[in-house]
Amino acid sequence: MAGDGRPEERGTTYRQAMREALREALRSDDRVFLMGEDVGRYGGCFGVSLGLLEEFGPARVRDTPLSESGFVGAGIGAALAGMRPVVEVMTVNFSLLALDQILNNAATLLHMSGGQLPVPLVIRMTTGAGRQLGAQHSHSLEGWYAHIPGLRVLAPATVEDARHMLAPALADPDPVLIFEHVTLYNASGEIAPSTAPVDLDHAVTRRPGTDISLITYGGSLPKALAAADELATEGIDAEVIDLRTLRPLDDAAVTASVARTHRAVVIDEAWRTGSLAAEISARIAEEAFYELDAPVERVCSAEVPIPYARRLEEAALPQTADIVAAAHRTVG
Amino acid sequence: MSTARAPGTRSAATTGTSAKKAATRKRGAKTRRPADRPDTGRGARRTGLLTAMLRIRRFEERCVELYSAAKIRGFVHLYIGEEAVAVGVNEALGPEDAVVSTYREHGHALARGIPAEAVMAEMHGRTTGCSGGRGGSMHLFDASRRFYGGNAIVAGGLPLAAGLALADRMRGQEHVTCCFFGDGAFAEGEFHETANLAALWNLPLLLVCENNLYAMGTGIERHEAQTDLAMRAASYGMVAWAVDGMDVEAVEDAARRATEAVRAGAGPHFLELRTYRFRAHSMYDPDRYRDRTEVEQWKGRDPIGRLTERMRENGELEDAELARIERQVTDEIDRAVDAAAEAPEEPVENLLRHVTSASISSAEVR
Numbered sequence: 245m246a247g248d249g250r251p252e253e254r255g256t257t258y259r260q261a262m263r264e265a266l267r268e269a270l271r272s273d274d275r276v277f278l279m280g281e282d283v284g285r286y287g288g289c290f291g292v293s294l295g296l297l298e299e300f301g302p303a304r305v306r307d308t309p310l311s312e313s314g315f316v317g318a319g320i321g322a323a324l325a326g327m328r329p330v331v332e333v334m335t336v337n338f339s340l341l342a343l344d345q346i347l348n349n350a351a352t353l354l355h356m357s358g359g360q361l362p363v364p365l366v367i368r369m370t371t372g373a374g375r376q377l378g379a380q381h382s383h384s385l386e387g388w389y390a391h392i393p394g395l396r397v398l399a400p401a402t403v404e405d406a407r408h409m410l411a412p413a414l415a416d417p418d419p420v421l422i423f424e425h426v427t428l429y430n431a432s433g434e435i436a437p438s439t440a441p442v443d444l445d446h447a448v449t450r451r452p453g454t455d456i457s458l459i460t461y462g463g464s465l466p467k468a469l470a471a472a473d474e475l476a477t478e479g480i481d482a483e484v485i486d487l488r489t490l491r492p493l494d495d496a497a498v499t500a501s502v503a504r505t506h507r508a509v510v511i512d513e514a515w516r517t518g519s520l521a522a523e524i525s526a527r528i529a530e531e532a533f534y535e536l537d538a539p540v541e542r543v544c545s546a547e548v549p550i551p552y553a554r555r556l557e558e559a560a561l562p563q564t565a566d567i568v569a570a571a572h573r574t575v576g
Numbered sequence: 577m578s579t580a581r582a583p584g585t586r587s588a589a590t591t592g593t594s595a596k597k598a599a600t601r602k603r604g605a606k607t608r609r610p611a612d613r614p615d616t617g618r619g620a621r622r623t624g625l626l627t628a629m630l631r632i633r634r635f636e637e638r639c640v641e642l643y644s645a646a647k648i649r650g651f652v653h654l655y656i657g658e659e660a661v662a663v664g665v666n667e668a669l670g671p672e673d674a675v676v677s678t679y680r681e682h683g684h685a686l687a688r689g690i691p692a693e694a695v696m697a698e699m700h701g702r703t704t705g706c707s708g709g710r711g712g713s714m715h716l717f718d719a720s721r722r723f724y725g726g727n728a729i730v731a732g733g734l735p736l737a738a739g740l741a742l743a744d745r746m747r748g749q750e751h752v753t754c755c756f757f758g759d760g761a762f763a764e765g766e767f768h769e770t771a772n773l774a775a776l777w778n779l780p781l782l783l784v785c786e787n788n789l790y791a792m793g794t795g796i797e798r799h800e801a802q803t804d805l806a807m808r809a810a811s812y813g814m815v816a817w818a819v820d821g822m823d824v825e826a827v828e829d830a831a832r833r834a835t836e837a838v839r840a841g842a843g844p845h846f847l848e849l850r851t852y853r854f855r856a857h858s859m860y861d862p863d864r865y866r867d868r869t870e871v872e873q874w875k876g877r878d879p880i881g882r883l884t885e886r887m888r889e890n891g892e893l894e895d896a897e898l899a900r901i902e903r904q905v906t907d908e909i910d911r912a913v914d915a916a917a918e919a920p921e922e923p924v925e926n927l928l929r930h931v932t933s934a935s936i937s938s939a940e941v942r
């Protein structure tokens with residue numbers, strides 16, 4: 245584990261990587277504590293915090309009642325008073341019960357107080373669909389949060405980012421939201437022992453290419469990479485940009501990529517209307533219009549609450565084939 | 577307020593300060609059958625209760641098999657052990673009454689009379705499902721039976737139930753809205769906001785708290801500062817009783833009295849039904865947080881076993897009759913599974929249906 249100098253295990257899962265990040269944070273800073281529903285005895289609804297209660301005790305790994313507004317708000321208060329809380333909300337759909345606290349307190353206290361009250365808080369939650377969990381457990385609302393000034397919004401898409409985004413998030417003096425896509429937890433990868441904390445201000449190129457830019461984040465990254473592989477077999481060399489940070493957006497990285505490839509497909513699991521994909525497309529139009537050889541394409545979820553039935557759910561979500569098709573339209 | 581029929585019923589903090597409420601309770605009390613009068617229809621009624629509970633039990637046992645076979649997906653929350661609650665409460669409701677439920681609602685749906693076929697098909701994601709395959713296990717709906725779902729946001733159904741009750745009251749309908757929710761929901765603001773609204777506006781609402789002692793992996797003593805839920809509900813100025821939720825007749829009795837009072841205008845009533853889920857929270861739950869002996873102890877209070885025993889003691893249930901009931905529900909479930917397996921899946925072209933009332937016919941899905 246990078247935290248105490250031992251090499252990381254090979255084949256770490258995203259879930260384990262996130263747990264290691266939490267463990268390191270709890271070990272290295274006694275202001276840090278974790279709270280949320282079933283994070284302690286149960287080990288987290290997706291098993292992320294398994295074992296942390298045993299290691300750090302119930303004062304620092306706190307099970308909360310089902311009171312999203314209450315414990316998220318309490319996290320904000322504790323942050324104001326000098327702690328560094330990591331609050332887990334089970335899913336983004338449930339975070340709506342705490343939206344008031346996040347928007348009206350966490351994101352605004354610094355400004356309303358004329359700069360007196362920073363809120364150094366991290367809120368983690370799952371997002372996204374793909375497991376037939378229906379319309380109250382499957383939405384991708386990170387774009388709503390990315391709309392809000394005062395918040396930083398992160399979407400770790402790889403095992404390494406799951407491992408190394410928490411520390412810089414905790415070092416940020418302002419509220420940071422971390423979105424963990426529900427289909428990524430079992431993904432595994434390798435973590436280089438010496439990886440430095442992730443630079444939260446910059447997007448990253450996951451695959452360099454020259455013909456088209458596939459711009460995405462979170463759970464859609466594996467699909468975009470698969471699409472790039474498929475396009476490669478046809479001689480189309482796609483570049484894949486992982487935004488990593490959804491607010492503030494790294495405009496320069498997107499613009500630079502489009503300046504290289506002259507074509508862009510934005511992949512976002514949220515609904516198309518008013519989405520992050522819309523925002524990115526607008527910025528490309530504003531900042532790289534004359535670089536484009538084709539209109540920007542978007543691959544988003546269908547404008548429907550995510551249905552349960554398997555075929556319908558699959559059809560509702562961006563799939564690799566949809567990305568390839570959009571790329572074809574762009575390359576024309 | 578406890579009766580001879582309901583040995584496990586503890587009369588909890590019963591409040592209700594208005595004279596109207598007190599009068600209603602008295603009237604309700606008079607209409608009850610004295611415990612000593614012989615009840616000729618009792619055996620038949622008990623057979624009905626037993627059949628309804630067995631239908632739910634066997635249905636869900638089949639769901640487990642189908643889940644393992646990947647015919648059913650998503651989150652599935654079993655009601656096994658808690659059947660007496662749905663069945664007992666449903667006995668007190670009429671077809672015009674409304675029901676609002678949670679994600680652990682197979683039992684509520686079946687007790688309400690939604691055919692096993694429609695529920696099974698829903699879990700298979702088929703068009704013949706009670707939600708057209710759009711909802712799945714956690715989102716069962718049937719407007720024709722005033723069954724308003726199937727809500728997977730903990731406590732999310734409560735405000736909705738208050739609104740249903742409000743509308744019925746405003747239109748002069750003597751209907752009752754019955755809202756099921758768990759002990760975990762008690763910690764959500766939505767519960768407390770609804771309880772206050774309902775009491776303030778004297779709404780015809782029956783709040784049915786299924787206290788199975790756990791909210792997922794968190795025991796009630798670790799999620800509630802005060803675990804006497806009936807007492808807390810009573811603090812809102814509504815009548816509240818704690819009832820043995822493992823005794824279907826105790827549940828029925830309490831639900832009848834409460835429903836009668838609500839219907840008569842006595843305002844919201846709260847039932848805390850003390851029960852237990854025998855299985856894990858959901859199919860994903862490794863169930864590491866409960867003591868095995870605790871689970872076994874509660875299994876000893878199985879509501880189906882208890883009613884069966886009571887009926888046998890009273891000569892109301894022969895082995896042959898029990899076998900007949902088992903066959904009946906098994907046949908019903910077999911038919912439901914077969915029908916679901918053969919039912920059509922919705923074509924992908926229909927994806928955008930039911931988003932707004934003006935159904936979108938476009939084949940363009942994204």
Ligand SMILES: Cc1ncc(C[n+]2csc(CCOP(=O)(O)OP(=O)(O)O)c2C)c(N)n1
Binds near residue numbers: 334757762790
């Ligand atoms: C607002 C919200 N928070 C968290 C969850 C996740 N969750 C689903 S069920 C559950 C436990 C609920 O317990 P309880 O209300 O007692 O009902 P039970 O499952 O015991 O029937 C939790 C935490 C959710 N569905 N909704």
Ligand SMILES: [Mg+2]
Binds near residue numbers: 758759760786790792
């Ligand atoms: Mg419970």
